Amino acid sequence: MGAAEIVGTDLLQGDIAQGINHAAGKTAADFGGTLPGRQAFVDGRASAAVLMMREREVAPVPTGKIGVAEFRLASSVVVVATHGSNRAEQITLENLANVFARDPRSPARNWNDLDPAARSELITPAVCSPAGSMVLEIFQGIVLEGQPFRPDVRLRIEPDLAADLLASRAGTVTLIPRRPSGRGKVLPVADGRPGKSSTAYGPDDNNVHNGDYPLQVPLILYVRQDRLAELTPTLRWLFSDEAADLLEKQGLFPAPKAARTRFVQRLDTR
Template sequence: MLSRLLLPLLVAAAVAPASAKQVRIAASDLLADFIVEPLQAYGEEHSVEFKVDSIGSLPALERLRSDEIDLAIIAVPKDTDVPRDEFQVFPFAYDFAVIAVNQSNPINEISLAGLGGIFGSDEESNYTTWGDLGLSGWGSRSIKTLAGQNDKSISLELFKFSVLRGGQMKTTVASVKDSEVEGVLLSDAASIAILPRLPKSEKVKALMISSEVDGPAFSPTDDNVHYGDYPIRLAFYVAYKKRDEERVKEVLRVLFSDELAASLRDNNLVALPDTVRRKWTIDLDLGE
């Protein structure tokens, strides 16, 4: 259950002249690889050395407390406290899991409990046909469940944590390569899949998800993920000590840049909405 958040993996990054200013960063191993290239490109142009260590979130916070680093990027699961009492903390990015179906499927939204009944083995409900969910004209059609496999993504762990509360999937859930999932959805309209990204085909749609059975449902847009309305997500935060604010301002501008946001999106993560990033960049320039 998101155990990878705690596994240390050290990766040294960035090479710069000996006279360059150095900024030490410890980043969650779930996204560290995706920030190195934009940081290096900026550092080479502005004589800044960014030393990025890829490490678990808890060890990263310990390094920040002991002044071994200047800035940490940490993963904070739902219902876990964000360490705002100790540090200056800002949201940075998100991982998520997407629920996708064939465009012809009449379902457009579903609750977390409904997903539990479809995919989970130990849930209160057990949905095996689309008729169980009240879909008119689809009463006898069996639900065929798929889980998109991607070694670089934690979307399935995130789904289990957010939807099944750490429980197990049904044995009938078929594991399929992430790159092949949409093909299966296109060939079988009765299928439903867990994906680590938004669907690419116009004939495959992402479902809106509600946290409560009768609550409002939200699609996995940047805004809905950032503001917490879309519930199957994992938040990453930037943390640093207040006294180091002037020192880390430069790296914060890079972390909130269009180039770094593009790198995150290219690797199936959700960057902050453009308006949010631009506001914080302006606030940095104004010293707010």
């Protein structure tokens, strides 16, 4: 592996990798996964790495304690959606665990189990985690803390079925990678865990990028300071509208345009 390569999460295989190679004028991307990418970056076998950074994970430090520039490139997100007629205004991580977990603290089968003022309506939980997204894995890690889903949760449903449930099933709560394009109501999510905010945030671009929306894992781009100059043309493309569109098509939330503009300014003023 050459020292000018970008490595990391396999979510960026395909169009993003091809765009990087085109911008670099050579094969520069090797997205074989976060763990091997992190190791290659630390060992000095890669100049940059895009890593999925879960809570409490520390940034990689290259051998020799080389300085590192950090850019929050995108996030893999879990959006919680329900039928448009549902009167729920928000939901907490604990409520979601009570709905989806096999052995929750306080099982919720009906919407009025979550809110006594809600109408009596059976909850029908479903997960839409298409290829290239991490909906199931992120939700299971953050909300279920690794425990299994309850047996009647519909796992890995197709996007068309998710859209149909949101349009036609009053009691549905469906986990999807992006905001619904058709009918359906997005529920803001409150973290509420000890030491965490109890404010509910919706999955808009700024709440995701700022880290306020709790159901996400960010994709952080780490670049060795001593390689920034040679990687600048490639990084300019990675921060472009074209790359952001490709990240969005992949089911990810790219950094908002204002943030990407700041990234480019950092390249120009180093």
